[in-house]
Amino acid sequence: MALAVQRLRYLGRRALQAVPIILAIVVCNFVLLNLAPGDAASVLAGEAGSATPEYMAELRQRFGLDQPFHVQLFHYLRNMLAFDLGYSFRHSRPVLDLVLDRLGPTLLLMGTAAVVAIVVGVLLGVLAALNLNGWRDTLISIFALVSYATPLFWIGLMMIVVFSIQLDLLPTSGMESVAAFYEGWERVVDIARHLVLPATTLSLFYLALYTRLMRASMLEQAGMDYVVTARAKGLTERRIVVRHILRNALLPIVTMAGVQVAGMLGGSVIVESVFGWPGLGLLAFESLFARDLNLLLGIFFLSSCLVVAVNLLVDLLYALLDPRIEVR
Amino acid sequence: MAEPTPILDIQGLSVALPSNADRKHAVGDLSLQLFPNEIVCVVGESGSGKSVMARAILGLLPVPRVRPVAGRILLEGEDLLAVPPARLRAIRGQRISMVFQEPMTALNPVMTIGDQIDEVVATHLPLPERERRQRILELFAAVKLPDPERIRHAYPHQLSGGQRQRAMIAMALVLGPPVLIADEPTTALDVTTQAQVLTLIKEMQGLRQTGVLFITHDFGVVAEIADRVAVMQRGRIVEQGPAADVLNRPQHPYTRALIGAVPKLEPPPRPAPSSKVPFLEVRGLDKAFRSGGGIFSRGRVVHAARNVSFQLRRGETLGLVGESGSGKSTVARCVIRLVDPDGGDILIGGEDIAHLGRRALRPWRQRIQMVFQDPFASLNPRRPVGRQIADGPMTHGVTAEAAMARARSLLELVGLEPKAADRYPHEFSGGQRQRIGIARALAMDPEILVADEPVSALDVSVQAQVLELLADIRRRFGLTMLFITHDLRVAAQVCDTIAVMRQGEIVESGPTAEIFARPSHPYTQTLLASVPGRAWTPPAFADAPVAAAV
Numbered sequence: 001m002a003l004a005v006q007r008l009r010y011l012g013r014r015a016l017q018a019v020p021i022i023l024a025i026v027v028c029n030f031v032l033l034n035l036a037p038g039d040a041a042s043v044l045a046g047e048a049g050s051a052t053p054e055y056m057a058e059l060r061q062r063f064g065l066d067q068p069f070h071v072q073l074f075h076y077l078r079n080m081l082a083f084d085l086g087y088s089f090r091h092s093r094p095v096l097d098l099v100l101d102r103l104g105p106t107l108l109l110m111g112t113a114a115v116v117a118i119v120v121g122v123l124l125g126v127l128a129a130l131n132l133n134g135w136r137d138t139l140i141s142i143f144a145l146v147s148y149a150t151p152l153f154w155i156g157l158m159m160i161v162v163f164s165i166q167l168d169l170l171p172t173s174g175m176e177s178v179a180a181f182y183e184g185w186e187r188v189v190d191i192a193r194h195l196v197l198p199a200t201t202l203s204l205f206y207l208a209l210y211t212r213l214m215r216a217s218m219l220e221q222a223g224m225d226y227v228v229t230a231r232a233k234g235l236t237e238r239r240i241v242v243r244h245i246l247r248n249a250l251l252p253i254v255t256m257a258g259v260q261v262a263g264m265l266g267g268s269v270i271v272e273s274v275f276g277w278p279g280l281g282l283l284a285f286e287s288l289f290a291r292d293l294n295l296l297l298g299i300f301f302l303s304s305c306l307v308v309a310v311n312l313l314v315d316l317l318y319a320l321l322d323p324r325i326e327v328r
Numbered sequence: 329m330a331e332p333t334p335i336l337d338i339q340g341l342s343v344a345l346p347s348n349a350d351r352k353h354a355v356g357d358l359s360l361q362l363f364p365n366e367i368v369c370v371v372g373e374s375g376s377g378k379s380v381m382a383r384a385i386l387g388l389l390p391v392p393r394v395r396p397v398a399g400r401i402l403l404e405g406e407d408l409l410a411v412p413p414a415r416l417r418a419i420r421g422q423r424i425s426m427v428f429q430e431p432m433t434a435l436n437p438v439m440t441i442g443d444q445i446d447e448v449v450a451t452h453l454p455l456p457e458r459e460r461r462q463r464i465l466e467l468f469a470a471v472k473l474p475d476p477e478r479i480r481h482a483y484p485h486q487l488s489g490g491q492r493q494r495a496m497i498a499m500a501l502v503l504g505p506p507v508l509i510a511d512e513p514t515t516a517l518d519v520t521t522q523a524q525v526l527t528l529i530k531e532m533q534g535l536r537q538t539g540v541l542f543i544t545h546d547f548g549v550v551a552e553i554a555d556r557v558a559v560m561q562r563g564r565i566v567e568q569g570p571a572a573d574v575l576n577r578p579q580h581p582y583t584r585a586l587i588g589a590v591p592k593l594e595p596p597p598r599p600a601p602s603s604k605v606p607f608l609e610v611r612g613l614d615k616a617f618r619s620g621g622g623i624f625s626r627g628r629v630v631h632a633a634r635n636v637s638f639q640l641r642r643g644e645t646l647g648l649v650g651e652s653g654s655g656k657s658t659v660a661r662c663v664i665r666l667v668d669p670d671g672g673d674i675l676i677g678g679e680d681i682a683h684l685g686r687r688a689l690r691p692w693r694q695r696i697q698m699v700f701q702d703p704f705a706s707l708n709p710r711r712p713v714g715r716q717i718a719d720g721p722m723t724h725g726v727t728a729e730a731a732m733a734r735a736r737s738l739l740e741l742v743g744l745e746p747k748a749a750d751r752y753p754h755e756f757s758g759g760q761r762q763r764i765g766i767a768r769a770l771a772m773d774p775e776i777l778v779a780d781e782p783v784s785a786l787d788v789s790v791q792a793q794v795l796e797l798l799a800d801i802r803r804r805f806g807l808t809m810l811f812i813t814h815d816l817r818v819a820a821q822v823c824d825t826i827a828v829m830r831q832g833e834i835v836e837s838g839p840t841a842e843i844f845a846r847p848s849h850p851y852t853q854t855l856l857a858s859v860p861g862r863a864w865t866p867p868a869f870a871d872a873p874v875a876a877a878v
Contacts, residue, residue, distance in 0.1 A: 234418060
């Protein structure tokens with residue numbers, strides 16, 4: 001009971017500590033993006049084909065782009081604190097709506113990819129370690145090496161070529177067949193079919209990484225003293241692996257996975273672009289070329305919130321798995 | 329009365345090492361018998377094969393790299409080297425159990441103590457959960473663990489070192505095995521805890537008539553606990569017999585060398601100090617370490633040194649003794665200013681260096697040097713040792729050629745070949761590396777040498793040689809020495825005066841002979857009473873060569 005209260009208090013304190021971190025990230029993003037050449041006005045004017053300097057000036061005034069930099073930053077921060085992420089002029093919609101629309105698909109893709117990478121990676125790693133230097137170990141290690149070394153976008157394209165175009169098993173892009181108007185379970189199945197290729201592509205790299213990490217971790221733990229103790233107790237090898245080695249070997253994977261969720265967000269930009277997945281990554285990609293800085297900042301903000309939240313979850317999970325870690 | 333039958337009978341055991349090892353057999357043609365209700369100590373230095381022998385009995389060797397190739401290990405007539413795996417598993421834990429050196433690593437860190445012990449019972453006996461728990465709680469009480477219910481739910485890191493080892497012993501004894509193998513069970517413990525655990529092992533052994541095979545490197549422990557002794561050297565037993573005979577009338581030259589190297593507990597007479605003026609003086613030294621904490625919490629504070637004061641005259645050796653965590657290493661590190669003290673003064677020849685900044689400290693650095701405990705971790709593995717010795721002088725402006733020439737002559741001084749300068753640390757043994765560490769400190773021409781447990785990682789015969797070397801250079805260079813140790817035997821031989829530390833404070837200090845003869849503080853009395861084998865005085869041999877084994 002006391003432990004639960006302690007964990008809740010820890011959660012509250014960490015959430016509080018996250019506020020200044022996220023604010024700092026927001027300021028950094030704002031400064032960095034303003035260093036980039038070009039603004040929304042020049043892109044709009046460029047697309048219009050011809051624009052007089054007067055028209056440009058008017059646009060800038062309307063968007064507040066003519067104000068001094070620190071005033072812009074101040075306004076932005078004030079709006080952020082009220083959860084007002086601003087307005088996207090490209091899409092003519094509030095940034096918050098746009099971003100929340102795209103959050104679901106991204107979480108679905110990332111979550112699936114992360115679960116697949118961790119579960120399959122751990123299983124393969126254990127299998128390889130238990131068959132050390134056997135044919136299974138060799139096969140898994142080769143698979144891991146190849147997946148690890150191949151670029152994401154290439155895997156994505158090849159998957160489309162093989163599974164969608166040649167074999168015609170799975171759809172090439174998008175999240176669902178909009179024109180079919182599926183409902184209920186049919187819709188779930190449809191989305192799942194669309195999910196297979198992008199999730200596999202995104203998870204493959206991490207899967208390879210966790211396989212190698214888990215294999216090494218299992219082998220390291222197998223050489224520890226407590227394994228000798230367990231053997232001296234008269235336990236069977238299977239029980240030693242399941243009860244003793246596995247849990248200890250999992251700890252580094254949890255650490256690594258927690259850190260890499262941020263990396264997965266980065267990877268999802270590529271994967272979402274290749275598969276036309278309507279997520280945050282694709283949105284970020286589009287808004288970057290449209291100089292839609294408000295939208296871009298909004299995406300960055302949401303991503304950083306996501307990373308902070310996941311890190312917090314991982315820390316809690318770690319405390320559950322490893323009694324030596326205290327949450328205080 | 330019939331001839332008693334041994335419960336464990338090792339006959340002609342040989343254990344092969346991989347082909348690239350420095351010798352062919354870890355254990356060669358070894359025969360040893362263990363009878364019920366006796367403690368047999370197997371003594372030997374590191375690499376003598378004593379642990380390999382112990383693990384071979386339970387089939388715990390890393391086969392196929394290290395594997396038994398000849399002989400039999402009979403447990404009540406059954407050959408353990410020939411039984412099928414399932415039978416061996418049934419014997420492990422139930423007929424023979426084992427206690428290991430380091431209870432922190434020998435216990436699974438993410439499983440509660442209760443679960444780990446319960447596993448032994450559940451594997452071997454078809455008992456309901458409640459009876460198993462009852463059994464465990466009773467045993468916890470028997471090994472004198474406080475609050476058994478709490479210990480059952482605790483994780484290994486939540487117990488003290490002594491409690492962990494008691495829990496290990498409880499785990500080994502839970503099924504009442506007739507044979508207990510204890511592999512250096514007290515080596516990782518503090519001396520007072522060691523005394524308690526030794527008493528416990530002896531007590532439990534007597535109650536249950538267990539045959540105990542006790543592996544150790546420490547003749548003090550042997551004197552404390554053994555009924556019979558077997559001495560191992562390079563995989564073979566060179567001498568065995570009743571404890572009193574082997575300890576007091578050893579026959580084999582190796583045994584004589586080992587016993588001759590054990591430092592005696594009574595301090596030798598020492599010349600009176602030549603001057604009254606303190607050369608190194610520490611006054612009211614304070615140091616606290618803070619961990620954790622941040623904007624929202626205060627964190628933990630550990631006072632590693634509280635109002636520590638002592639004086640050292642030129643040419644004198646002061647021993648700072650205490651158990652782990654007493655703060656003796658922190659004081660040493662403050663004195664050479666590797667750690668910044670929170671308060672107090674450190675005076676060398678009357679000048680205070682406790683508060684000097686980095687730059688102002690530089691000229692002092694070479695006057696005070698340190699020899700570290702771990703000869704493996706304190707040398708950079710990727711650089712030739714000569715360069716490492718030359719580094720210090722070179723940063724103080726000596727030319728590279730001169731520094732290297734000096735490094736070579738220093739290596740010769742500490743008993744190594746000058747050629748050794750071009751070799752890397754891994755090419756040397758532990759004792760040789762400690763010699764290199766001493767040469768490195770000497771390269772700076774220090775006036776004060778701080779030695780932090782310089783011999784506690786070394787075997788007893790090597791320890792004797794390194795201590796002799798330290799005494800020799802101290803005389804030759806007129807060094808003043810601050811000697812940190814947990815080993816009262818070593819302190820008795822090396823130090824002119826002694827300061828006993830506990831929990832960051834010096835509880836008692838004075839001339840060594842006086843403290844050993846009339847300890848006034850209760851803690852000092854406990855420490856002295858805990859020295860293993862204090863009732864045994866190692867015999868002196870006129871003929872014994874000190875350096876039989878390197």
